[in-house]
Amino acid sequence: xxxxxxxxxxxxxxxxxxxxxxxxxxxxxxxxxxxxxxxxxxxxxxxxxxxxxxxxxxxxxxxxxxxxxxxxxxxxxxxxxxxxxxxxxxxxxxxxxxxxxxxxxxxxxxxxxxxxxxxxxxxxxxxxxxxxxxxxxxxxxxxxxxxxxxxxxxxxxxxxxxxxxxxxxxxxxxxxxxxxxxxxxxxxxxxxxxxxxxxxxxxxxxxxxxxxxxxxxxxxxxxxxxxxxxxxxxxxxxxxxxxxxxxxxxxxxxxxxxxxxxxxxxxxxxxxxxxxxxxxxxxxxxxxxxxxxxxxxxxxxxxxxxxxxxxxxxxxxxxxxxxxxxxxxxxxxxxxxxxxxxxxxxxxxxxxxxxxxxxxxxxxxxxxxxxxxxxxxxxxxxxxxxxxxxxxxxxxxxxxxxxxxxxxxxxxxxxxxxxxxxxxxxxxx
Amino acid sequence: xxxxxxxxxxxxxxxxxxxxxxxxxxxxxxxxxxxxxxxxxxxxxxxxxxxxxxxxxxxxxxxxxxxxxxxxxxxxxxxxxxxxxxxxxxxxxxxxxxxxxxxxxxxxxxxxxxxxxxxxxxxxxxxxxxxxxxxxxxxxxxxxxxxxxxxxxxxxxxxxxxxxxxxxxxxxxxxxxxxxxxxxxxxxxxxxxxxxxxxxxxxxxxxxxxxxxxxxxxxxxxxxxxxxxxxxxxxxxxxxxxxxxxxxxx
Numbered sequence: 001x002x003x004x005x006x007x008x009x010x011x012x013x014x015x016x017x018x019x020x021x022x023x024x025x026x027x028x029x030x031x032x033x034x035x036x037x038x039x040x041x042x043x044x045x046x047x048x049x050x051x052x053x054x055x056x057x058x059x060x061x062x063x064x065x066x067x068x069x070x071x072x073x074x075x076x077x078x079x080x081x082x083x084x085x086x087x088x089x090x091x092x093x094x095x096x097x098x099x100x101x102x103x104x105x106x107x108x109x110x111x112x113x114x115x116x117x118x119x120x121x122x123x124x125x126x127x128x129x130x131x132x133x134x135x136x137x138x139x140x141x142x143x144x145x146x147x148x149x150x151x152x153x154x155x156x157x158x159x160x161x162x163x164x165x166x167x168x169x170x171x172x173x174x175x176x177x178x179x180x181x182x183x184x185x186x187x188x189x190x191x192x193x194x195x196x197x198x199x200x201x202x203x204x205x206x207x208x209x210x211x212x213x214x215x216x217x218x219x220x221x222x223x224x225x226x227x228x229x230x231x232x233x234x235x236x237x238x239x240x241x242x243x244x245x246x247x248x249x250x251x252x253x254x255x256x257x258x259x260x261x262x263x264x265x266x267x268x269x270x271x272x273x274x275x276x277x278x279x280x281x282x283x284x285x286x287x288x289x290x291x292x293x294x295x296x297x298x299x300x301x302x303x304x305x306x307x308x309x310x311x312x313x314x315x316x317x318x319x320x321x322x323x324x325x326x327x328x329x330x331x332x333x334x335x336x337x338x339x340x341x342x343x344x345x346x347x348x349x350x351x352x353x354x355x356x357x358x359x360x361x362x363x364x365x366x367x368x369x370x371x372x373x374x375x376x377x378x379x380x381x382x383x384x385x386x387x388x389x390x391x392x393x394x395x396x397x398x399x400x401x402x403x404x405x406x407x408x409x410x411x412x413x414x415x416x417x418x419x420x421x422x423x424x425x426x427x428x429x
Numbered sequence: 430x431x432x433x434x435x436x437x438x439x440x441x442x443x444x445x446x447x448x449x450x451x452x453x454x455x456x457x458x459x460x461x462x463x464x465x466x467x468x469x470x471x472x473x474x475x476x477x478x479x480x481x482x483x484x485x486x487x488x489x490x491x492x493x494x495x496x497x498x499x500x501x502x503x504x505x506x507x508x509x510x511x512x513x514x515x516x517x518x519x520x521x522x523x524x525x526x527x528x529x530x531x532x533x534x535x536x537x538x539x540x541x542x543x544x545x546x547x548x549x550x551x552x553x554x555x556x557x558x559x560x561x562x563x564x565x566x567x568x569x570x571x572x573x574x575x576x577x578x579x580x581x582x583x584x585x586x587x588x589x590x591x592x593x594x595x596x597x598x599x600x601x602x603x604x605x606x607x608x609x610x611x612x613x614x615x616x617x618x619x620x621x622x623x624x625x626x627x628x629x630x631x632x633x634x635x636x637x638x639x640x641x642x643x644x645x646x647x648x649x650x651x652x653x654x655x656x657x658x659x660x661x662x663x664x665x666x667x668x669x670x671x672x673x674x675x676x677x678x679x
Contacts, residue, residue, distance in 0.1 A: 136457065144502045145457075334677060340571065341586045346462030346633045364677070367670035371636050374666050375465050383666075385673070 010094055038090045039124050041097060045077070047107035047269070049124055050262060053117045053155055054132025054172070055148065056313055057255045059289040060247070061132060062111040064259035069107065071282030072263075072272040077105035089120065107266060114151040121158035129159040130262045132255060134171040135312045136344060145171065153178055162265045164258065167220050168197060176218075185265055187257040188220030193227065196250055196319065197312075222261040227253050234260060241276070244284040249306075249320040251313070256283055298395060298423050303403040307412055309339065311347035317406055318348070323356040327398030330373075331387060331411035332363040338408040342368050350376040357381065359398060362390035363411045387414045395422075441477040443654050445646070448493040449482045451501070451509050455535050458588065460499030462633025463531060466642050467495060474646060474660040485512040489519060494649040495529050496520075498536030500631060503546065506535050510552050513539055517555035524557045529624040529648040531641070533634060537620070537627040538562040538591050547590070558620055558627060559598030562591040571679040573608030573630055575618045580640040582606075583618075584674045585630025593629075595620055602628055607679060624648045637670050 042049050052062045066076045079092040089110055097103050112120055121129075131152045134145050149171040156163045156175050159182045166172040167188035176184045189197065226233040231244045232253045245253055260283065267274035288294055294305045306321055308314040334340050342365050350373055357379035361370050366385045373380055381397070384390040394403070407415055447467050452460070464480060471478035481490050485508065501509070520540075524530065538544045540557045547564035554562075568590045575583040583603060592612035595601060601611070602619025610618030610629065619628035626641055628634060635642040639662065650657040 146502050146504055340677075341458075341588065341631075343459030343462070343586060343631045343633055346459030346465070346636070365670075365673070367666055367673050368637075371666040371670045372462075374663070375462075375469050375636065383669075 010099075037101070038093060041093055041101060041103050042108055042124050044103060045105055045108055047074070047266060048127030048161065049108045049110060050128035050130065050266060051117060051121065051126040051155060051159075052109065052111050052130045052132070052262075053114055053152060054130075054166075055114070055135040056310065057132050057251060058111040058113075060252055060286075061130070061255040061259050062109055063289045064256055064283065064286045065109045065130070065262050067282050067286050068259055068263035068279055069109065069266060069272075071278045072267055072274060074106045074266075074272055075104060077103060077108040079110050112155075114148055117155050118151055121155050125158045125160050126155075127159070127161040128164070128262060128266060129155050129162075130164040130258055131156060131166065131172050131175065132258060133166055133169045133312075135310045136347070149175070156182070161269065164221075164261045164265060166258065167217050168194065173217075185261055186218055186220040187222045187254075187261040188217065188224070189254060189257075190223060190225045193224060193250070193254075196316070197254070220261075221264070222257045224254050224257040232256070236260065236264070241280060243280040246285060246287055248288075249316065251316045251320070252288070256286070259283070296419060296423055298403065298419065299399060301400070301402045303405065303419070303423075305412055305415065306404060306406045307409065308406050309408055311344045314344075314348040314406065318350070318352050321404055323353050323404070325402065326356070327359045327394065327401040327403045328353065328356065329360040329362065329390070329394045329403070329405045329407075330358055330369055331390070331405060331407040331415060332361075332365040332369045333408045333411040333414075334363075334365045335410045337410050345369060345372045348372075350378050353378045360384070360390050360394040362387050363408065366390075387411060388418050391415055391418050442475045442658070443650070444477045444479055445471050445494045445649050445653070446479045446481055446490070446492055447471075447495045447497065448490060449480070450496060450498040450536060451484055451505075451513075452482045452499065453484045454505035454508050455499040455501035457502060457505070458500045458534060458586075458631030459633040460497070460533060460631070463497050463499070463533070463635045463642075466633070466635040466639075467497070467645065470639070470642050470662060471646060473662045474643075474650075475658075476646075476650065485509055489516060493523070493528070494653055495645050496523070496531075498530065498532040498540065500534030500536070502535075506539060506544065506552055510539070513555060514553065517557075520555060521557050524623055524625055527624050527648070527652060529645040529652075530626070531634070531645060532558075532625060532627040533631055534589055534629055537629065538593065540625075540627065541593065542596075544591055558622055558625065559596035560593050560620055560627075561596070562593045564591050566590070567592075567613065569609040569613065569629075571608055572674065572677050573610065573618065574606040574675055575603040575608075575610065575630070576606050577603030579621070580638060580644065582671075582675070583628075583630065583634075583641070584637050584671055585628070585632035585634050587629045588631070589629050593620075598622065602626060632674075637667060637674060639664050639667050 052058050066078045069076050077096055079089050134149045136145055153175045156179055162183045164185045167186035223235045225235050225240055227250050231242055233240050233242050234257055264274050296303045306317045308317050359381040361380055361383045366383050370380055370383045449464050468478040468480055532540050539554045541554045541560035541562055542556050543554050544552045544562040570588045573585050573587050577583050587608055599620040599622045601617035602621050605616050605618050647657045
């Protein structure tokens with residue numbers, strides 16, 4: 001069938017790129033004039049659609065799954081720009097289909113925002129879904145985390161083949177009990193690592209409050225056994241393997257277990273023979289996605305950007321990136337994409353920054369952050385709500401020291417923009 | 430140890446015991462911030478804070494001077510409801526006796542007469558406060574600014590679907606200048622009764638509203654030791670954070 005929607009969509013895409021505009025507009029145009037486009041195109045893929053959702057780590061995990069599958073010789077369609085709404089998927093499709101609307105791919109791996117995934121799976125039931133976590137994030141959008149869990153449950157219920165669940169997140173693991181159709185697989189953590197990922201329910205009782213006993217957990221398909229400085233041990237098929245890791249941060253490496261479980265499942269369903277050697281080599285080479293734990297170079301020394309958007313993420317960031325020897329900046333914005341509610345800052349412990357202090361605090365909520373640090377008795381060098389000015393000051397005063405910036409999403413975008421004036425910042429199209 | 434090394438510490442003016450109610454289930458909106466602020470400000474004022482917690486099934490500690498109650502999901506309220514009922518007369522006695530309390534969101538609701546959820550079931554409260562709460566489909570979310578006679582402008586963030594109406598037995602904490610507050614009709618926020626401050630505002634509430642923190646501390650100290658002499662508190666960042674928060678859009 002030939003339809004005008006595809007050439008028109010491609011035209012809008014070209015024009016909006018020339019104008020440097022948003023990535024979702026062509027998707028919106030095509031969806032308006034040809035509502036069946038996305039469903040029709042994706043249903044042609046021989047190995048179907050895999051949806052990756054959850055509060056935290058979608059972008060990097062999706063990137064890992066794609067690279068793992070590509071290492072097995074599969075052609076993968078994905079929404080690479082991180083536009084994780086339905087129209088973002090349509091926009092990405094418009095870029096990849098030929099003029100007759102054909103998509104040359106074996107499988108689609110799509111990162112979807114929790115709320116938008118619900119609309120997507122109603123239209124395109126996925127063959128696979130990977131549900132990462134339900135964290136206390138974006139409560140200003142969803143109201144309660146139980147509501148977020150319900151959104152993920154809906155994705156799982158629409159999945160026709162295999163659902164991959166986080167065994168260690170009680171709200172995610174509990175979804176298994178609600179499913180009848182799909183096969184359920186888990187990814188999990190070694191007992192010794194559980195303490196690194198306190199669940200949101202144990203987030204903040206008083207100091208010294210007892211840690212609840214670990215309950216009986218189901219068998220996991222892939223288990224993260226150990227995290228080293230630049231390698232990690234995973235166990236699957238009864239064997240423990242060690243692989244180098246470019247990704248840093250324990251949460252990224254836990255999500256590598258998730259990506260392995262999904263990729264192995266897709267390959268195991270006949271898409272390809274999952275070859276251990278090439279899978280692990282691909283995993284060891286995955287670099288962080290745009291703005292997620294990127295390391296840039298400023299004045300010949302590394303500057304790490306650590307994205308923080310909820311208490312669990314911030315605590316894991318502080319744990320993964322110790323402050324000794326580094327100059328530290330914290331940039332907190334409260335724009336819509338960051339979440340408008342600042343209460344979560346009080347659920348993070350900043351004790352680990354006490355020894356070295358924080359050199360600079362910035363962002364629209366810089367004073368809330370400074371107030372938070374004050375109550376944890378952390379010394380502060382300077383506070384300035386203006387991000388460009390604060391960044392310049394931070395770089396000037398921190399000369400000769402590697403740097404680390406903990407930042408919310410829109411603060412990260414602003415910092416990247418400023419840094420691109422003085423260093424090479426990788427641009428994702 | 431030389432005498433100089435201990436010379437810098439002044440003797441404590443006394444111990445104040447702060448109890449967090451159900452921190453495991455009712456702590457969703459940074460309620461730890463309220464506990465931390467009381468702990469540090471007690472130190473700044475020269476007192477020794479003792480932070481305690483009470484969870485479902487625990488023994489209720491003796492000699493509690495200040496009670497903190499936080500917010501929780503609807504599911505959390507269901508988990509604690511029986512235990513809370515079993516402590517109703519104790520808590521009511523403490524409230525009537527003048528124990529200072531800060532009750533945020535979920536425990537504000539459950540310290541009232543009842544919370545009638547939208548799906549039907551009624552969670553009974555412990556009737557410390559003459560208020561009642563009805564679940565709605567509308568979720569009230571955003572930055573809030575409240576004008577109060579007692580504490581000046583109170584700043585915070587709200588996120589609730591239960592709407593609370595006050596009976597004649599309580600006063601509102603204040604009038605809403607930005608945001609919604611107790612319910613979408615009367616423009617009032619929170620409740621004041623004896624030494625209880627109840628509110629839908631989190632943020633956390635106390636860090637940006639040190640006047641309320643110091644009210645709880647002063648009241649507790651006066652009840653226990655007769656008089657309160659404040660110490661030095663550095664509220665520079667609190668003032669700036671307040672100014673900034675007041676300008677943030679809803």
